[in-house]
Amino acid sequence: xxxxxxxxxxxxxxxxxxxxxxxxxxxxxxxxxxxxxxxxxxxxxxxxxxxxxxxxxxxxxxxxxxxxxxxxxxxxxxxxxxxxxxxxxxxxxxxxxxxxxxxxxxxxxxxxxxxxxxxxxxxxxxxxxxxxxxxxxxxxxxx
Numbered sequence: 001x002x003x004x005x006x007x008x009x010x011x012x013x014x015x016x017x018x019x020x021x022x023x024x025x026x027x028x029x030x031x032x033x034x035x036x037x038x039x040x041x042x043x044x045x046x047x048x049x050x051x052x053x054x055x056x057x058x059x060x061x062x063x064x065x066x067x068x069x070x071x072x073x074x075x076x077x078x079x080x081x082x083x084x085x086x087x088x089x090x091x092x093x094x095x096x097x098x099x100x101x102x103x104x105x106x107x108x109x110x111x112x113x114x115x116x117x118x119x120x121x122x123x124x125x126x127x128x129x130x131x132x133x134x135x136x137x138x139x140x141x142x143x
Contacts, residue, residue, distance in 0.1 A: 002072075002073060002078045002079050003078055003079075003080070004069060004072045004073055004078055005072060005078075006065070006068045006069060006072055006140075007068075007140070007143070009143065010068070010139055010140050010143040011061070011064050011065060011068055011140070013139055013143050014060075014064045014068075014135070014136045014139040014140060014143070015057065015060050015061050015064050017135055017136075017139060018060040018063070018064065018132050018135060018136055019056065019057055019060055021128075021131060021132055021135060022056055022060065022128075022132075025124075025127075025128045025131070026128070030124045030128075033120065033124065034121065034124050034125075037117075037118050037120050037121040037124070038121065060132070060136075063132070063133070063136065064136050064140070067095060067096075067099060067133065067136055067137060067140065068136075068140045070095055070099070071091055071092070071095045071137065071140055071141065074091070074094075074095070075091065088141040088142060089138070089141075091137075091141055092134070092137035092138045092140070092141045092142075093134070093137070095133075095137045096130070096133035096134045096136070096137040096138075097133075099133055100126075100129055100130050100133050104125075104126060104129040104130070104133075105126055108122045108125055108126050109122070
């Protein structure tokens, strides 16, 4: 059996950083373009801002928790192996990129195929998830 250890502290730090990234990405950086691509008016706000913020935190927490477990599960010493692990930066990069391509890029492509989403919206959202996953993965392995 694997001995999967996750750091609650690194998860909390990663969630806070991810929440701040969400604000930056979808407000000053790409907020206007994203809203236009989604078909929102420039002054439109969510029905419940508190609900939207809480769901964002929950989403980032779930991504962080699962990625943290995946990184630990793919580390050889978790399984009692003496095979040397990849350097920390390589573990973080590998986990973030494989997760991004497998789950976020693929889902975004389905949005283009079936939900009439634009390539511009795909680029904004896929870019966000790439940066988010890299931020989370590097926080997990270094904090």
